[in-house]
Amino acid sequence: MAQPQVDTASEHLNGGKKPALRIEHLSKTFPGTRALDDVSLDAYRGEVLALLGHNGSGKSTLIKVLAGFHRPDPGAEAWLDDDPLRLGDPDDAKRHGLRFVHQDLGLIRELNAVDNVALTIGYVRTRSGRVHQGVQVSRTQELLAQFGVELDVLQPLGDASPVERTSVAIARAMWDWDQGPRVLVLDEPTAALPSREVSRLFEVIAKVRAAGHVVIYVSHRMEEIFDIAERVIVLRTGRVVGRGLTSDQTPAKLAALIAGHSVEDGRHIGSAPPLGGVALRIKGLHGRYLRGIDLEVHRGEIAGVAGLLGSGRDELPYAVAGAVPSSADAPWVLDGREVPTPTSATAPGLGIAFVPAERDREGLVPDFTVAENLTLGALPELRERGMFLLPRREHNQARQWLQDIGVGAETADRPVTSLSGGNKQRVLLARCLYTNPSLLVLSEPTAGVDIGARQALYELLRERARLGLSILLCSSDTQDLVEACDRVMVLRNGQVAETMVGAEINAERIVFVMESVR
Amino acid sequence: MSQAVRDPDSVASASAGDEDRGQSEPGALGRLLALGRVERLGAVYVLIGIIILFSVWKPDIFPSWTTAKSVLNQNAIPALAALSLVVPLCTGVFDLSIGNVMALVSVTIAWLVVQLGVPIGVAIVIAIAMSMAVGVLNAVIVVVIGIDSFIATLGTGAVLLAIDYLISNDETVTNGHLSTAFGSIAQSSVGGVQVPVFAVLVVAVLLWWLLEHTVTGRRLYATGFNEEASRLAGVRTKRLRFLGLIVSATVAGIAGLLLTSQIGSGSPDIGPAYLLDAFAAAFLGATQIRAGRFNAPGTIIAVLVLGTGTAGLTIVGAQAWALSLYTGVVLLVALALTRIERKQVRAGRTLT
Numbered sequence: 001m002a003q004p005q006v007d008t009a010s011e012h013l014n015g016g017k018k019p020a021l022r023i024e025h026l027s028k029t030f031p032g033t034r035a036l037d038d039v040s041l042d043a044y045r046g047e048v049l050a051l052l053g054h055n056g057s058g059k060s061t062l063i064k065v066l067a068g069f070h071r072p073d074p075g076a077e078a079w080l081d082d083d084p085l086r087l088g089d090p091d092d093a094k095r096h097g098l099r100f101v102h103q104d105l106g107l108i109r110e111l112n113a114v115d116n117v118a119l120t121i122g123y124v125r126t127r128s129g130r131v132h133q134g135v136q137v138s139r140t141q142e143l144l145a146q147f148g149v150e151l152d153v154l155q156p157l158g159d160a161s162p163v164e165r166t167s168v169a170i171a172r173a174m175w176d177w178d179q180g181p182r183v184l185v186l187d188e189p190t191a192a193l194p195s196r197e198v199s200r201l202f203e204v205i206a207k208v209r210a211a212g213h214v215v216i217y218v219s220h221r222m223e224e225i226f227d228i229a230e231r232v233i234v235l236r237t238g239r240v241v242g243r244g245l246t247s248d249q250t251p252a253k254l255a256a257l258i259a260g261h262s263v264e265d266g267r268h269i270g271s272a273p274p275l276g277g278v279a280l281r282i283k284g285l286h287g288r289y290l291r292g293i294d295l296e297v298h299r300g301e302i303a304g305v306a307g308l309l310g311s312g313r314d315e316l317p318y319a320v321a322g323a324v325p326s327s328a329d330a331p332w333v334l335d336g337r338e339v340p341t342p343t344s345a346t347a348p349g350l351g352i353a354f355v356p357a358e359r360d361r362e363g364l365v366p367d368f369t370v371a372e373n374l375t376l377g378a379l380p381e382l383r384e385r386g387m388f389l390l391p392r393r394e395h396n397q398a399r400q401w402l403q404d405i406g407v408g409a410e411t412a413d414r415p416v417t418s419l420s421g422g423n424k425q426r427v428l429l430a431r432c433l434y435t436n437p438s439l440l441v442l443s444e445p446t447a448g449v450d451i452g453a454r455q456a457l458y459e460l461l462r463e464r465a466r467l468g469l470s471i472l473l474c475s476s477d478t479q480d481l482v483e484a485c486d487r488v489m490v491l492r493n494g495q496v497a498e499t500m501v502g503a504e505i506n507a508e509r510i511v512f513v514m515e516s517v518r
Numbered sequence: 519m520s521q522a523v524r525d526p527d528s529v530a531s532a533s534a535g536d537e538d539r540g541q542s543e544p545g546a547l548g549r550l551l552a553l554g555r556v557e558r559l560g561a562v563y564v565l566i567g568i569i570i571l572f573s574v575w576k577p578d579i580f581p582s583w584t585t586a587k588s589v590l591n592q593n594a595i596p597a598l599a600a601l602s603l604v605v606p607l608c609t610g611v612f613d614l615s616i617g618n619v620m621a622l623v624s625v626t627i628a629w630l631v632v633q634l635g636v637p638i639g640v641a642i643v644i645a646i647a648m649s650m651a652v653g654v655l656n657a658v659i660v661v662v663i664g665i666d667s668f669i670a671t672l673g674t675g676a677v678l679l680a681i682d683y684l685i686s687n688d689e690t691v692t693n694g695h696l697s698t699a700f701g702s703i704a705q706s707s708v709g710g711v712q713v714p715v716f717a718v719l720v721v722a723v724l725l726w727w728l729l730e731h732t733v734t735g736r737r738l739y740a741t742g743f744n745e746e747a748s749r750l751a752g753v754r755t756k757r758l759r760f761l762g763l764i765v766s767a768t769v770a771g772i773a774g775l776l777l778t779s780q781i782g783s784g785s786p787d788i789g790p791a792y793l794l795d796a797f798a799a800a801f802l803g804a805t806q807i808r809a810g811r812f813n814a815p816g817t818i819i820a821v822l823v824l825g826t827g828t829a830g831l832t833i834v835g836a837q838a839w840a841l842s843l844y845t846g847v848v849l850l851v852a853l854a855l856t857r858i859e860r861k862q863v864r865a866g867r868t869l870t
Binding site: 321323344345347348349354356361362363364365366367368372375376377379380382391431 | 730731733736737739740743744746747748749750751752753754810811
């Protein structure tokens with residue numbers, strides 16, 4: 001597990017400049033996982049620092065610590081212009097001029113730019129206490145003009161373009177930027193932007209940089225880094241694995257750093273060749289992001305799907321499970337039979353089981369016990385004589401299943417919310433598996449699941465595949481794809497950009513292909 | 519067999535749990551004891567407390583079979599109204615139109631029997647069919663069109679009220695035939711306990727069976743707790759919500775029918791008064807037996823707590839404001855206690 005620390009540029013290659021934001025020895029431990037491990041970070045005025053890393057790399061934990069949402073483990077130190085910064089204290093972060101624009105922007109789409117801005121910076125009132133609408137409007141216009149944003153400030157932001165909304169969010173976060181130095185943290189601002197709008201966003205960011213503020217820029221898209229960032233820092237499993245000037249880097253080098261080499265270790269090579277014929281064949285699958293994907297999953301195969309947000313990777317599992325509407329050029333072929341496009345109600349009957357991405361929101365019923373969550377998918381099988389559900393029989397079955405999947409029979413009557421992420425995922429998997437599906441569709445199966453539990457999940461999936469289950473595994477975590485899958489399709493712009501089979505599957509290549517623009 | 523299967527070694531990953539559950543499978547006695555825990559049956563203890571209080575206060579009047587019978591007879595209709603709400607509430611749907619459905623059935627029967635001279639049996643069939651039709655209308659608006667149930671059923675309720683006034687001309691309608699022949703349905707009794715009480719029992723048992731012992735019942739709860747997860751697990755959540763609104767309208771229709779029979783006349787004003795107490799009982803009932811879940815036995819207990827307390831207060835000569843205060847305080851205290859308890863449970867058990 002020994003990881004060579006790949007410092008691609010020494011910290012002193014900074015032209016004698018002094019970092020404005022300095023963080024040292026930052027660790028953050030959650031029960032069961034170490035999200036950040038002795039991270040240090042330097043960011044300079046008038047520069048953009050790109051923060052890279054995949055899901056679970058600790059990126060978002062780092063941002064949350066900066067914002068004061070998480071308290072770091074003792075020993076962490078931070079300074080802003082030599083002034084100590086108390087990490088984990090939201091008020092102190094605000095006082096030091098740390099400003100955040102999160103991925104969802106935090107704007108209210110029903111309100112216009114004037115009100116959205118005023119919610120943060122306050123309203124101008126007349127003496128009688130009325131909102132001074134005229135002053136308010138001109139103040140908002142002036143603020144947006146400073147960032148080169150032109151839009152109708154009186155129309156609801158829902159009608160504005162995505163890049164305009166992002167710009168408004170940035171302007172709102174930096175509204176008092178002329179009153180002192182600021183640190184602007186942008187969390188994947190381009191994730192939801194069409195690529196042609198990215199350059200407009202970069203003009204806004206360039207203005208912030210030119211004014212001498214610090215910008216920390218989190219992104220998945222490789223090309224952008226080279227366009228906008230002076231420096232780059234790469235996190236993997238909570239540790240800094242690379243840092244330095246962007247000009248010293250190449251996309252391939254960064255992809256290697258992000259993906260890491262260690263993933264090769266866990267690789268299961270010699271994956272069994274597909275046992276039988278085609279379990280599922282869809283020709284020309286179209287949806288919101290999907291643009292004519294030809295999908296085939298073989299019997300006994302674990303087929304992986306990679307891709308960035310918006311590439312169709314998120315949508316594909318939902319479309320295959322019938323949870324979102326989709327269209328195809330020809331009827332689906334499932335186990336050799338032509339079937340109508342499933343809905344989530346008909347999918348179980350067709351032998352398609354689904355584990356959705358957001359475990360708590362889309363998977364579990366929080367007010368149900370563990371046993372009730374487990375049996376939700378298999379209720380018809382537990383039914384005896386007409387409509388009766390026998391509590392004793394259901395309970396015994398549930399205990400047996402819980403035992404089998406290693407969650408423990410004694411958890412049956414506990415609230416499902418008391419389980420860990422990994423165990424919740426096992427309960428969901430078991431719910432699916434005990435209906436004996438022919439196709440299992442998984443979306444983000446290891447999100448929030450710690451390392452040890454991951455291996456157990458992979459093992460469970462492989463074992464099921466050996467028994468003939470076909471699995472479609474869609475994940476933003478390359479580790480899942482490399483360690484569990486027999487074949488990986490990389491999606492880009494709603495189409496399959498590349499397919500890798502067996503030993504060709506390689507984390508660097510996956511990252512490189514999905515983050516290319518072509 | 520698998521009863522005793524509990525291998526402590528194989529559960530290492532998850533058993534960082536806590537608290538009691540030393541014995542894996544409670545026996546019959548254990549289950550009985552568990553059923554009696556305060557968290558599940560708090561209202562029953564309150565009920566016993568109320569009975570003792572008023573028995574000591576008015577020993578000559580309160581503790582009698584007459585009082586018990588009158589509490590049962592007087593609370594049968596409120597109990598039916600409350601039970602009608604249980605199924606839609608399980609699926610997370612409010613039905614605020616039940617009071618007006620009761621009134622609709624009442625004025626329709628009176629109109630058919632008194633004005634048109636329709637035979638009673640036919641009038642009953644028409645009235646129940648009408649209430650089911652209202653259920654379908656509600657379901658189409660809420661489930662198919664997708665308007666929030668709270669505001670949608672408020673709207674249909676207002677429309678129904680208009681129809682009630684149109685049919686009845688805003689007058690209480692009755693005649694000898696209606697008050698005697700039709701009235702005999704609800705006024706006939708077995709040992710002083712009137713027919714509506716038995717109707718409550720039948721409806722409650724049916725609901726209990728549906729919710730506790732059928733697949734549909736489990737899916738109803740799942741739909742209410744997390745619709746998206748249920749839908750993705752293959753549950754036809756829309757169909758269940760549709761069904762729920764039909765059940766509430768139908769049971770409310772039966773309540774309206776029995777109420778009309780009990781008072782022997784049709785009036786547009788009789789239904790809406792039951793709405794708030796019905797919700798109070800359903801929500802108070804959800805804190806009992808199956809804490810956090812709307813259920814039939816809990817609702818019955820809740821109606822009895824509210825009804826017995828009100829009856830006792832009336833006997834000791836309390837004013838109207840005291841009765842309303844009692845209902846409000848019992849409901850709020852029960853909901854607050856449940857909320858606090860659940861917070862503690864969550865905090866204490868969020869381990870592993």
